[in-house]
Structure formats: C-alpha cells, structure tokens
Amino acid sequence: MVVQITKAILISSMFLLSGSISSSQAALDGRYYYQTCPQAENTVVQTIRNASIYDPKVPARILRMFFHDCFIRGCDASILLDSKPDKKAEKDGPPNVSVRAFYVTDEAKAKLEKACPQTVSCADIIAMAARDAVTMTGGPYWTVLKGRKDGRSFAKRRLGIKDLVALSGGHSLGFSHCSSFEARLHNFSTIHDADPRMNSRAKEKKCPKPNKARTAGHFLDSTASRFDNAYYKGLMAGRGVFGTDQALYDDPTTGWMVESFAKDQNLFSREFAASMIKLGNVRVSDSGEVRLNCRKVN
Ligand code: HEM
Numbered sequence: 001m002v003v004q005i006t007k008a009i010l011i012s013s014m015f016l017l018s019g020s021i022s023s024s025q026a027a028l029d030g031r032y033y034y035q036t037c038p039q040a041e042n043t044v045v046q047t048i049r050n051a052s053i054y055d056p057k058v059p060a061r062i063l064r065m066f067f068h069d070c071f072i073r074g075c076d077a078s079i080l081l082d083s084k085p086d087k088k089a090e091k092d093g094p095p096n097v098s099v100r101a102f103y104v105t106d107e108a109k110a111k112l113e114k115a116c117p118q119t120v121s122c123a124d125i126i127a128m129a130a131r132d133a134v135t136m137t138g139g140p141y142w143t144v145l146k147g148r149k150d151g152r153s154f155a156k157r158r159l160g161i162k163d164l165v166a167l168s169g170g171h172s173l174g175f176s177h178c179s180s181f182e183a184r185l186h187n188f189s190t191i192h193d194a195d196p197r198m199n200s201r202a203k204e205k206k207c208p209k210p211n212k213a214r215t216a217g218h219f220l221d222s223t224a225s226r227f228d229n230a231y232y233k234g235l236m237a238g239r240g241v242f243g244t245d246q247a248l249y250d251d252p253t254t255g256w257m258v259e260s261f262a263k264d265q266n267l268f269s270r271e272f273a274a275s276m277i278k279l280g281n282v283r284v285s286d287s288g289e290v291r292l293n294c295r296k297v298n
Contacts, residue, residue, distance in 0.1 A: 028145035028281060032124075037116035040146075044128040047108040049136060051101070056225055059133035060174030061101035066130030067170060069123070070279045077122035077150040080105060080294040102295075105129065109294045122294035123148035127280045134276075137173060139227030140269035142277060150297075151288025163275040165248055165257040169268060171220040172231040176241050178207035178216050184243055185209070197246050199238035232262035 033040040052058040069079035080102060083089040105125055112120045124146045135141045184195040186209045194200045203218050220241050221231040235258050240246035249258040261268040289298050
C-alpha cells in the first residue's frame with residue numbers, strides 16, 4: 001500500500017516536473033498561428049484524416065516520424081529533407097529507412113502554402129500531425145505548442161526515464177518488420193534459440209528462418225490501430241516485440257511504471273501527452289526558416 005502511494009506521488013511529481021520544463025520554453029505557443037494562419041490546425045487534421053482513410057498505416061507512420069525528427073536532431077523537420085548527391089539526408093539513414101508517409105506532410109504543406117504563404121513551418125506540421133494521429137486512433141488530445149522553425153540545429157534532449165517509458169507507448173500503434181527483431185527469434189544465444197524473455201510463438205510463425213518475405217513482420221501490440229495501453233499489458237505478458245521495450249518491464253526502475261500504465265489508461269494518456277509536449281519542445285534554433293517545400297531548404 002505504502003509502496004503504491006509512493007509510486008503515485010512519484011509519478012505525479014514527474015508529471016509536474018515535465019510540465020514545468022516544457023512551460024519554461026517560452027518560444028513556443030499554442031496560439032502561435034492564431035492571427036497569421038487560423039486554419040493551420042484544421043488543414044493538418046483534415047489531411048491526416050483523409051490520408052488515413054486511404055491508408056490505415058498513416059497514423060503510426062506519422063507518430064514515428066515526429067519521434068525521429070525530434071529525437072535525432074531536434075524538432076526542425078530535418079527528417080523531411082531529401083538527400084542530395086553530396087549529402088545523404090536523415091530520412092535515408094539506417095534508423096529512418098522505414099519512416100514513411102512523407103507524401104502526407106507534403107500535402108498538408110502544399111495546402112498551407114496556398115492558404116498562408118511562408119508562415120507554417122514543416123516542423124510544426126509534423127508536431128500537429130503526430131498529435132492528430134494519436135487523437136484519431138483513440139488516444140489523448142493536447143494543445144500543440146507551435147512556432148518551431150525548420151533548420152539544422154542540434155538540440156539537447158531533456159527527456160527523463162518517465163518520458164522514455166511513456167513515449168515508448170507510441171508502440172501502441174503500428175508494425176515492425178521481421179528484420180527489426182529477428183535477432184531475438186533465431187540464434188539468440190548459445191543455449192536459447194529464441195530470447196527466453198519473449199512470448200515468441202506468434203512471431204516465429206510470422207518470421208520463419210529463412211524468411212523470404214521482406215514485408216513480413218508483427219504488430220507492436222494486440223490493438224495496433226488503436227492508441228491505448230494494450231502495449232503495456234503486452235509487456236507484462238512478455239509480448240514486447242523489441243528487446244528494448246521488454247526491458248522496460250523487466251528492469252525494476254521502470255517496471256513499476258509499465259505496471260501503472262497497464263493498469264490505468266487515463267494515467268498513460270496524461271503522461272504520454274505531457275511527454276509528447278516535452279519531446280516537441282526539444283529546443284531548435286531561432287535562426288531557422290519556414291521552408292516553402294518541406295523536402296528542400298529555401
Ligand atoms: C525508445 C526507443 C525506440 C526504439 C528503439 C524504437 C524502435 C522501433 C523499431 C525498430 C520499429 C520497427 C521499424 C520497422 O521494422 O519497420 C519501430 C516502429 C514504430 N515506432 Fe518506435 N522506437 C522507439 C521509440 C518510439 C517512440 C518514442 C515513438 C512515438 C512516440 C515510436 C513510434 C513508433 C511507431 C508508431 C512505430 C510503427 C511504425 C509503422 O507501423 O510504420 N517509437 N520503432
């Protein structure tokens with residue numbers, strides 16, 4: 001009982017801490033386009049919604065895009081730049097080759113350039129789109145702080161352990177190719193063919209050895225097109241697809257947070273939204289620009 005209460009206090013103080021860190025970054029503002037482009041939010045949500053009707057994979061791809069943009073170099077839309085003959089872009093680097101759905105951000109950008117030229121940054125479009133992807137699949141809604149510039153600055157990440165556990169809940173949506181986790185399935189160690197921490201039967205079926213189907217893989221949780229806390233319940237049952245996810249439950253410093261999120265969907269929703277705001281606040285340089293085309297610097 002005492003342990004439960006201590007944990008509850010700890011998790012809510014982490015929540016407060018994350019709130020105070022994000023609000024201290026005054027450069028971003030929920031009403032940033034209120035005067036200059038009032039239709040920004042609506043245009044983005046409509047674009048994501050329409051694209052998701054044609055391709056239900058879009059929400060997962062957009063959510064992952066935001067994480068990769070912010071985590072790798074700060075939220076500056078560098079993930080959207082195309083490679084040039086002399087410079088390989090971030091999107092073509094090894095961690096990002098499976099980040100897709102750039103045509104969706106292109107479409108939102110094209111509409112916004114028509115409605116309010118040179119105003120809405122590509123970095124803000126990704127941040128709004130990621131929130132919309134979560135909300136439209138049943139997850140929380142939060143106010144996206146805006147005013148990011150598109151650029152190439154390197155930012156410090158100010159994310160803590162709670163953010164790691166809450167943001168990993170992004171794996172509530174989507175799919176993984178076998179290549180991303182097959183090291184856990186075959187020749188895992190000298191004594192185990194498969195990772196003994198993994199509930200692996202379904203995954204072995206999808207990813208046999210040898211595996212000829214390059215598109216084969218497994219969903220990241222049992223409700224992969226719904227944003228909910230089933231991902232954490234899965235970790236408690238050993239169903240995590242990635243070793244890094246499963247370790248969140250197996251490690252006692254984070255295992256209790258996994259348990260709390262598995263038990264309480266609302267707690268997870270609140271903490272996820274707070275950590276997404278923090279991720280989106282990873283500082284970007286004021287000297288950036290508003291790109292006209294998200295794939296090229298001006
Ligand atoms: C903590 C470190 C993380 C690691 C190591 C990681 C790793 C991965 C890997 C390997 C995949 C599968 C890629 C593939 O085979 O196609 C994946 C998919 C995905 N990740 Fe993560 N991820 C991390 C954090 C996050 C975060 C913070 C979010 C969002 C908040 C996120 C959202 C997603 C989504 C939505 C997918 C599915 C994409 C799709 O279905 O197309 N990930 N991740």
